[in-house]
Amino acid sequence: MQGQIVRTEPATELIEGQHTYETVTHKIGSVVLSYRHPRAWYVVTAIAAFFVFVLITSIAWLLLRGVGIWGINQPVGWGFAIINFVWWIGIGHAGTLISAILLLLRQQWRTSINRFAEAMTIFAVMCAGMFPLLHVGRPWVAYWLLPIPNWTGAWPQFRSPLIWDVFAVTTYFTVSLLFWFTGLIPDLATLRDRAKNRLAQVIFGVLAMGWRNSAKHWHRYESAYLLLAGLSTPLVVSVHSIVSLDFAVSLIPGWHTTIFPPYFVAGAIYSGFAMVLTLVIPIRALYKMQDFLTMKHLDWMAKIMLATGLIVFYGYIMEIFTALYSANQYEQYLITNRFFGPYAPFFWALLICNGLIPQVLWSPKVRQNVVLLFIISLIVNVGMWLERFVIVVTSLHRDFLPSSWGMYVPTIWDWGLYLGTIGFFTFMMFLFVRFVPMISIFEMRDLLHQTDRHHAAPATGAAVTPAASTEVTP
Amino acid sequence: MNVPLHGIIAEFESAEDLLHAAKRAREAGYTQMDAYSPFPIHGLSEAIGFEDHKVPWTVFITGVIGAIAGFSLQYYISVVDYPLNVGGRPFLSWPSFIPVTFETTVLFASFGAFIGMLAFNGLPQPYHPIFNAPRFERASQDRFFLCIEAKDPLFDRTKTRQFLESLGARLVSEVEE
Numbered sequence: 012m013q014g015q016i017v018r019t020e021p022a023t024e025l026i027e028g029q030h031t032y033e034t035v036t037h038k039i040g041s042v043v044l045s046y047r048h049p050r051a052w053y054v055v056t057a058i059a060a061f062f063v064f065v066l067i068t069s070i071a072w073l074l075l076r077g078v079g080i081w082g083i084n085q086p087v088g089w090g091f092a093i094i095n096f097v098w099w100i101g102i103g104h105a106g107t108l109i110s111a112i113l114l115l116l117r118q119q120w121r122t123s124i125n126r127f128a129e130a131m132t133i134f135a136v137m138c139a140g141m142f143p144l145l146h147v148g149r150p151w152v153a154y155w156l157l158p159i160p161n162w163t164g165a166w167p168q169f170r171s172p173l174i175w176d177v178f179a180v181t182t183y184f185t186v187s188l189l190f191w192f193t194g195l196i197p198d199l200a201t202l203r204d205r206a207k208n209r210l211a212q213v214i215f216g217v218l219a220m221g222w223r224n225s226a227k228h229w230h231r232y233e234s235a236y237l238l239l240a241g242l243s244t245p246l247v248v249s250v251h252s253i254v255s256l257d258f259a260v261s262l263i264p265g266w267h268t269t270i271f272p273p274y275f276v277a278g279a280i281y282s283g284f285a286m287v288l289t290l291v292i293p294i295r296a297l298y299k300m301q302d303f304l305t306m307k308h309l310d311w312m313a314k315i316m317l318a319t320g321l322i323v324f325y326g327y328i329m330e331i332f333t334a335l336y337s338a339n340q341y342e343q344y345l346i347t348n349r350f351f352g353p354y355a356p357f358f359w360a361l362l363i364c365n366g367l368i369p370q371v372l373w374s375p376k377v378r379q380n381v382v383l384l385f386i387i388s389l390i391v392n393v394g395m396w397l398e399r400f401v402i403v404v405t406s407l408h409r410d411f412l413p414s415s416w417g418m419y420v421p422t423i424w425d426w427g428l429y430l431g432t433i434g435f436f437t438f439m440m441f442l443f444v445r446f447v448p449m450i451s452i453f454e455m456r457d458l459l460h461q462t463d464r465h466h467a468a469p470a471t472g473a474a475v476t477p478a479a480s481t482e483v484t485p
Numbered sequence: 486m487n488v489p490l491h492g493i494i495a496e497f498e499s500a501e502d503l504l505h506a507a508k509r510a511r512e513a514g515y516t517q518m519d520a521y522s523p524f525p526i527h528g529l530s531e532a533i534g535f536e537d538h539k540v541p542w543t544v545f546i547t548g549v550i551g552a553i554a555g556f557s558l559q560y561y562i563s564v565v566d567y568p569l570n571v572g573g574r575p576f577l578s579w580p581s582f583i584p585v586t587f588e589t590t591v592l593f594a595s596f597g598a599f600i601g602m603l604a605f606n607g608l609p610q611p612y613h614p615i616f617n618a619p620r621f622e623r624a625s626q627d628r629f630f631l632c633i634e635a636k637d638p639l640f641d642r643t644k645t646r647q648f649l650e651s652l653g654a655r656l657v658s659e660v661e662e
Contacts (some may be wrong), residue, residue, distance in 0.1 A: 030521060032627035158558055166562040175584040182588040186595040193599055201523070204622035220609035224617070224624045226507075226520040227537070228606045234540045235602035239595055240557070246591045253584055303490075443603035446611045456627075457524035460500055 014248060025120050026459060028302040035231055035303075035455045039448050040198075040205055042298055048445065049297050056441045060436020067428035070145065080147050080424045087407045087419035092146035092401040095429050097254055098282065099139035099436075100180065101275075101395065104134030104247055105282040105283020110194070111243035115234075118459070120311055122454045127294075128287050130447070135286070136184045138432040143176075145428070172256035179253040186246055191237045196222050197232075197267035197453040251279045264341040265349075265388040268333055274326030278395060281319035281365075284312050285391035292446060310378045316391065317372040322360065323330045323398075326364045341411055349405050353418065358401050364394025390474040489662040491614035492518075492634035493645050495654035496623075503629035506652040513648060518639035521615070523623075523628040533644045539552025543601035544594050555586040569642060592662035618660045632660060 072078060083090040106128035113121035118207075144150050156177045158167055167174045175345065200222040202214035255275035258266040288309065295304040332344040349358045368390050371377045378384065409416045441448070497503045500522060504572065507520050511534055520526075520533050559582040563569070568576045603609070608642075615621060615632060624630050631654075633645050649657045 036523075036626050047518055064532075088573070107599060158562060164567075164568040168569060168571060169559045169563050169573060169585060170581040171565055172584075175588075178588040182592045185592060189595050189599045199526075200627040204625045219602065221611060221613060222608065222625075223613055224521045224523060225615075226522065226526070226529045226533055227535050228524070228608075229525040230535060230537060231602050232542050233525050234538075235544075235598040238544045238598045242591050242598070245587075248585055249584065388519045393648050453524045460524065460526075 024305055024307040025123070026303060026455070026462065027305050028130075028455065030302065030459060031258050032459065034453055035459060036201060036205070038300075038302070039450050039452045039455065040202055042279075042444070043202060043446060043448055044206055044208075044211065047472040051297055051334060052441060052445065056438060059434045059438035059441060062104075062431055063438050065427050066431025066435050069424055070141075071432050073145055073423060074150070078146065080422060082419055082425055084417055084419065086410060086415055086417050087404060089146075089403050089407060090419055091421050091425040091429055092142045093098075094396070094403050095256075095432065096139050097275075097399045097403075099135045099142070099432065100253065100254060100395050101279035101282045102286045102392075103132040103135035103183075103187070103283065104251060104276070104279035105287050106130070106135075107190075107247040108245050108280055108283065109287070111240040111247065114240045115244060119294060120308055120456055122458045123300075123344055123450050124195060124287065124291065124308060124312075124449045126191075126447075127291065127449050127452070129187065129194065130288060130440065130443045130449075131283075131286060132187045133184070133435050134443075136180065136187065137439070138436050140180060140184065140429075141432060162381035172253060172260045173336075176257055176361050177251045183246060183250045186239070186243055190243055192456075193232075193236055193239060194451055195447065196220065197224065198448045198451060200224065201452055202448065206319045207477075229411035248276055251276045257408075262337075263406045263410055264345040265330070265334075265402065268330065270326055270329050270333070274323065277319045277326065278398065282392060282395035283387040284316045284319065285395070288312055288316070288384055288388035289392060290440060292381055292388070294449070296381075298444070298449070300450070303455060306379055306381075309381065310375075313372050313378045313384055313387075316370060316388075319373075320365060320369045320391070327362070327366065344409070345406060348409055349401060352405065352409070354401065354405050354408075357397050358405070359399035361394055361401055364397060364475070366392050368394075376484065490635045490636075490642070491617070491660040491662045492632045492640070492662050493642070493649060493650040494615070494618045494621075494630055494632040494658055495631040495652065495655070496620060496656040497631065498655055500629055502653060503631060504529055504532055506649075506654070509652055510631065510648070514639050515633050515637050515645075517634040517640070519615075519632050519634070521584070521621075521624040521632070537605070539602050539605050540598065544597045545546075547597025547601075548590050548594035550589040552586055554593065555589025558581055558589075558660050559585060585642055614660055616662050619658050620656065635662075 014033050030038075056081065081090060081092070082090070105182055109128040110125040110132075114125075144153050147153055147156075155161065155163070155165075156167060156174070163309035167177075169175075196219060199215050200220035203212060203219045206212045206215055212467035257267060259271040261267060291312075294311070295301060333347055334346045337343070349355065369387060371383075372387065377387075404419050408419055495506065498505060502521060503520055504526060507518070510518055511532065516534060518533050519580050522529065545559060556579075560577065561579075563582075564576040571578075574581070618630070618632070621630065622629065631649070631652075633649065634641060637645075639645075646657055647658075
């Protein structure tokens with residue numbers, strides 16, 4: 012049966028080197044269980060911790076003085092808060108795409124990056140959530156956003172995309188957390204069984220909740236995991252669609268277009284994959300995970316980035332076309348203003364970062380060059396941030412009446428909060444790498460088992476890696 | 486020797502050996518058993534004669550509850566308790582209520598999947614006799630186990646042990662309750 016399968020890309024490349032169940036478990040598990048960490052881990056964590064303090068300071072000053080410390084004004088009422096909110100929530104989306112959609116599509120290469128990407132989702136959504144909460148001005152009454160009976164007697168207004176956003180983002184965060192923790196349970200049991208230290212045994216023992224790897228457990232576990240993936244898939248599409256409706260349902264020139272939901276979802280995946288690459292490339296080198304996070308993984312992530320980048324670029328072209336074709340003077344002015352107005356440098360930089368530079372990914376040589384990939388991923392991150400800046404600021408600062416035009420300049424507190432969230436995100440990611448297995452151990456064992464069985468078939472040709480031979484031959 | 490037994494456990498080297506052993510045990514007439522492996526093995530739950538669809542049903546039911554709850558909440562707020570004219574739309578402008586209804590459906594169904602999976606698996610469970618088995622910590626790492634439980638009508642301390650040894654197990658041992 013297996014002899015008929017013709018594979019152009021051998022599955023072994025998803026795990027390189029010679030590995031057994033034990034070496035896979037040791038390699039990933041020991042990062043958590045050992046006390047020795049690369050010096051770079053301490054350096055990055057310390058720098059990130061500094062920016063966490065910057066974040067705390069920026070929030071504290073904001074709570075004392077109000078949103079007046081930011082650069083927002085009339086007419087640009089949204090500014091950094093919404094730019095960064097959309098940027099962060101977009102970054103989160105790659106995590107769900109990798110863990111849920113690729114699971115449903117039975118893509119084995121998701122196995123070594125899904126845990127990592129899901130953690131990224133959770134921390135990115137945390138960063139995203141801070142911005143609208145602080146932007147409301149009085150975060151201590153943020154519970155008014157929820158349908159909780161309160162002394163005002165008023166309820167949320169359910170015909171507004173802003174309230175849909177509250178539900179979408181909180182649901183997204185909660186479901187991402189459940190999905191991530193469900194994926195962790197068997198690995199927590201592995202760590203419980205491997206830990207030598209009493210404290211680690213107790214902590215992992217409590218978190219694993221008595222998981223015993225029973226076939227009955229696995230049976231229900233797999234069905235729950237698959238269902239969570241099936242639920243997350245439409246959820247992730249709904250979240251960024253709803254975020255885009257915050258813009259599209261308004262009448263502001265440049266926002267009031269039907270292309271926004273698909274274009275935002277593609278942009279979210281684009282920026283998310285860029286962030287996964289930005290994080291995976293250094294951490295893979297730091298913890299010598301090249302056997303599990305192979306060039307094949309980086310190559311495929313780069314390809315997805317290229318594909319979604321082209322969709323985003325199509326979105327830009329359609330925006331221009333729609334504006335010109337609409338014969339609507341406000342829409343047409345918006346495009347002129349983007350090209351040649353006071354914020355034109357941002358727009359051109361956006362086109363270069365998101366449209367032009369990623370085209371080098373067509374070349375397989377570039378996709379095999381780790382340093383170049385890292386640089387391109389950073390450029391895409393910047394480009395996607397510029398995209399949100401251009402969308403939010405150019406539309407708002409010059410709308411219908413020239414008498415109400417204005418300019419928007421972010422202040423040091425805008426930057427402090429933004430850099431603070433980047434610091435918080437990095438800090439959380441590095442803590443995650445330290446305290447939680449960064450790759451799903453049980454899924455890697457499963458992948459090893461499957462690829463090994465695959466190579467047991469004679470017709471597969473090509474170099475047979477004796478991956479798990481010591482384990483499987485009796 | 487008077488300690489009550491949970492069962493007799495056999496340790497295997499590979500997933501295929503475990504799958505084979507589980508099928509043989511079923512053929513031999515054993516019904517009360519469980520298999521333990523460091524990753525989910527396709528066909529293993531069928532091999533030990535276990536089938537369960539409670540989780541999918543729980544997800545479906547909690548999803549339906551979520552949809553009804555989400556929509557009713559918006560209906561109550563927007564039509565009954567706080568009717569508000571927004572742009573001349575009817576109070577029951579149901580298309581605007583779909584996004585939130587969708588989100589609550591997913592939220593409830595996901596909790597259904599998570600809590601359902603744990604609850605039907607009997608987790609959290611502070612104590613289970615299987616952890617008394619020697620070398621059982623390897624079940625979460627690189628070894629495969631089959632345990633025939635003492636409550637099985639065919640269970641016999643000596644015969645079951647001999648049967649498991651005949652399956653090519655690496656180690657067969659008794660598990661105390």
